[in-house]
Amino acid sequence: MPPDPDKRRVRPPATERELMDRAETLAGRTLQQVAAMLDLPVPRRMVHAKGWIGTLMENYLGAGAGSLPQPDFPAFGIELKTLPVGKDGLPRESTYICTVPLVPAAGTRWEDSLVKRKLSRVLWIPVEAGADITVAERRIGSPVLWSPDHSQEQVLRQDWEELMEIITLGDLDRLSARLGKYLQIRPKARDASALGTGTDADGQLVKTLPRGFYLRTSFTRQILSDCKK
Amino acid sequence: MPPDPDKRRVRPPATERELMDRAETLAGRTLQQVAAMLDLPVPRRMVHAKGWIGTLMENYLGAGAGSLPQPDFPAFGIELKTLPVGKDGLPRESTYICTVPLVPAAGTRWEDSLVKRKLSRVLWIPVEAGADITVAERRIGSPVLWSPDHSQEQVLRQDWEELMEIITLGDLDRLSARLGKYLQIRPKARDASALGTGTDADGQLVKTLPRGFYLRTSFTRQILSDCKK
DNA sequence: GAGGATCCATGCGTGGATCCTG
């Protein structure tokens, strides 16, 4: 019997309450259990399916299939993010936010930035990670609906402004994952030879490595800790 | 034995003479023969492989794999086009040139247009067409290196200016394949429901059917006739 | 006969992230 595609198309939640309820039902389940409900096969290793867990969660929760400028749940302004955690429940990896505009629109401000929009309301779904546990057996944790508090937003804003200034000045060589307290910039590309478009110090268009904004692991640990208080 | 990918990567011709020599060797051969030299399978019908012959010729002649604004042979400024002909040797179909810019850059002139560049030097490869002959058995004709003469270019320019004026005015509803003596505009899309971006009469961006520039069959017949004189 | 509709391959960009080596 072939898998049933209908099971994979979950109705979007009608209310924020319904979304959160659905997310709560995930807590304690294994990825195998969730995949089975959707008739989806579970990859043995993540190396060739790095985005699989995120997509699985989108499907189960009824998020719209990857549209462009919208959050995952536009009606509630909520962005969905899975968070790989260790046995201790603490995040183990940085979190990708969005691509870095290396040819920024003139006069873009933090208030209008994609980073701010993406991070204004995030539904975090912790999921066990680590090479010592099969993908199928990994357990899902309790969802956390988070928005940055005032001091967190100030730091994010500072990081973003610092990083964007380097880009606006065309100092692409100065970009490094070492910059930024909560927010960092790292490569986001097929491989190190991939080329995107940026502007150099003279304002000329140049080819350079595409990059993305990420949240540092130390910051997502803070988020999770705060929510457990 | 698996097909040998190396055979499919033909070295680009070093000189225009070499390109023409290579093209002459095609005359009289069947598509089966050429495909065999490249270890490529021949589709039974074109309905699911409409661009196959064109790609086969690119491969055999060593054209660069589909880059963006460049002609097929940038070094010689030569664009490659296959031309489906009947038993009588006359073209049977219109010829696609390029997509129509439905949001044209302000002040684009014929001299700078993609249509003019694409048509400034064309290497036509006639190939037998018709449902009454299998793809494998179709024979290739003698290549024709063509540039528009003065009167031809005047008509092409007039057609282009007429058509582009309609687009610049945002009168997209007025576009029709009936316009233009040599050059026409027809749909170029996955299907009639596909949507690209255009501008309406008020300058607002609107979604509309993507379209392409084509040469009328009557014009490519004229080209081929002239070259046989 | 020809205007309008359609088909495939491939590359690039975006969205989902984790891998891996010094």
Added chain:
DNA sequence: CAGGATCCACGCATGGATCCTC
């Protein structure tokens, strides 16, 4: 340990054209 490198899926656009129905 974390900075730099990499992987998949999918949509859209482009480049190659021919199909199909009045």
